[in-house]
Amino acid sequence: MPYSKKKVNNCLNIRDLRALARKNLPDAMFHYMDGAADDEITLARNTQAFNNYELMPNYLVDVEAVKLETEIFGQKLDLPFFLSPTGMNRLFHHEKELAVARVADSFGTLYSLSTVATSSIEEISAAIDGPKMFQIYIHKDEGLTREFVQRSKDSGFAALCLTVDVPTAGNRERELFYGMSMPPKLRYGNIIDFLKHPTWTSKLLMHPDFKLANVVARKDVIGKGVISLMDYFNTQLIPNVTWDHAQWLIEEWGGPFAIKGLLTKEDAIKAQNIGASAVMISNHGGRQLDSTPAPVDCVAEIRDAVGDDLELIVDGGIRRGTDVLKALALGANAVSIGRAYLFGLAAGGEFGVLRALSLLKDEVARGMALLGTPTVKDIGSKHVRLSKTSVKS
Ligand SMILES: Cc1cc2nc3c(=O)[nH]c(=O)nc-3n(C[C@H](O)[C@H](O)[C@H](O)COP(=O)(O)O)c2cc1C
Structure with missing residues (x-):
């Protein structure tokens, strides 16, 4: 049973793609993607924070040729x-990370591969020529961390990002409630749910490639590739990662380097001082510490503190082109999306990711024309202000 391109094309925005993803996926998979930590206060805040900002347009500007080009990580x-x-994309669609990377490449933008992906560093490198970043953790096995660095270099990755907001796994209650497992298992409790999603379930049986592809060759327990994410985080990663580890990794890598998961100006200044070239202002999409602020609310303060040299990326809650514009106007060099493309992947594989990126690209281009900013560099602080009226969407 094929995924429906017609249904994907009927999606007019990321919210529609989320609704189609919900229909296509069994509960455990959908809630693993959509859910977040504890009471999901941060998850809600990440998207709603954008509503607190107004865009201030300037008219009578020549916006016939709007240009979306941006530079980041060189x-x-x-x-x-x-x-x-984002980890374990095979859970959402059998075309997995490879499909996402191909679409990113076709749009001329950067693809980031997770340590806990179901496609490997080498597979991604063989599939696309475009810019790629590898997301790394500091593992208890120092040799494995070094191995990831070397493999990323050998495979032509342009940048490395160290995710620092996972000193322990977040408490994601939707995963526990719906019995998320890796690989997904047919059980008495979920068989009806799986049968209600025949397309996804038939692909589960036809393409059972649910392995953590970057560690599959290892002889130890993680080489089996079927360890749960929570177990991976709690058994394989060192819980006491410090700035010394980050500095060591920056030197080991020797190229463009982002620290992902910072929210305060103090930490951004430390990142700058140890030689990071970028900070991804992020709370892991609300999946780690609940009650943290929305990344978009942190960017102006951090920009003021670090000046212009450190690249800032806002990551969290982006669902509309206007969200991108607000983050840029507040001082980000670029923004980064997670669930927005995953909803597309679950909605229709590569075709769905294509739809997600097309929608967002069109929204950004239209928004720039309406804002009176023909290039990304034209977007500045005068184009955004806090609203006096709060609106829920
Ligand atoms: C299903 C899922 C898996 C994720 N896996 C990772 C991961 O392996 N490494 C990482 O640094 N962040 C991971 N993230 C966080 C994203 O990189 C990003 O910070 C977050 O999705 C941004 O919020 P948004 O989904 O609202 O755009 C994951 C997020 C989701 C939704």
């Missing part, structure tokens, strides 16, 4: 947004 991108690392 790479020229055709879009001011790129794709954040």
Whole structure:
């Protein structure tokens, strides 16, 4: 049973793609993607925070040829947004990370591959020539961390990002409630749900490639590739990662380097002082510490503190082109999307990711024309202000 391109094309925005993803996926998979930590206060805040800002347009500006080009990590991108690392994409669609990377490449933007991906560093490198970033953790096995660095270099990755907001796994209650497992298992409790999603379930049986592709060759327990994410985080990663580890990794890598998961100006200044070239202002899409602020609310303060040299990326809650514009106007060099492309992947594989990126690209281009900003560099602080009226969407 094929995924429906017609249904994907009927989606007019990321919210529609989310609704189609919900229909296509069994509960455990959908809630693993959509859910977040504890009471999901941060998850809600990440998207709603954008509603607190107003865009201030200037008219009678020549916007006939709007240009979306942006530079980040020394790479020229055709879009001011790129794709954040997300683990285990095979859970959402059998075309998995490879499909997402191909679409990012076709849009001329950067693709980030997660450590816990179901496609490997080498597979992604063979599939696309475009700019790629590898997302790394500091593992208890120092040799494995070094191995990831070397493999990323050998495979032509342009940048490395160290995710620092996972000193322990977040408490994601939807995963526990719906019995999320890797690989997904048919059980008495979920068989009816799986049968209600025949397309996804038939692909589960036809393409059972649910392995953590980056560690599959290892002889130890993680080489089996079937360890749960929570177990991976709690058994494989060192819980006491410090600035010394980050500095060591920056030196080991020797190229464009982002620290992902910072929210305060103090930490951004430390990142700058140890030689990071970028900070991804992020709370892991609300999946780690609940009650943290929305990344978009942190960017102006951090920009003021670090000046212009450190690249800032806003990651969290981006669902509309106007969200991208607000983040850029507040001081970000670029933004990064997670669930927005995952909803597309679950809605229709590669075709769905294409739809997600097309929608966002069109929204950004239209928004720039309406804002009176023909290039990304034209977007500045005068184009945004806090609203006196709060609106829920
Ligand atoms: C299903 C899922 C898996 C994720 N896996 C990772 C990961 O492996 N590494 C990482 O640094 N961040 C991971 N993230 C966080 C994203 O990189 C990003 O910070 C977050 O999705 C941004 O919020 P948004 O989904 O609202 O755009 C994941 C997010 C989701 C939704």
